[in-house]
Amino acid sequence: MNPLLTLFDPPELSDEAAYQMLDFLQELATAFENHYAMQLRRDSEPDLPPQPDLFDDSEDPFAPF
Numbered sequence: 001m002n003p004l005l006t007l008f009d010p011p012e013l014s015d016e017a018a019y020q021m022l023d024f025l026q027e028l029a030t031a032f033e034n035h036y037a038m039q040l041r042r043d044s045e046p047d048l049p050p051q052p053d054l055f056d057d058s059e060d061p062f063a064p065f
Helices: 015-035 037-044
Strands: none
Touching: 015 037
């Protein structure tokens, strides 16, 4: 559930206060992203299976002795 939906009766804000709140929230989000950039990047990368080593012939039955 979206936690913002629990604000069923948000306070009335002036145009200037709404703008200042938005500016603050954007600055906060930017600071958060900058601080946790590596963790956010790691979490958003897909889990790729390991690539086989194409030059490893240790299990190749036709490899020369």
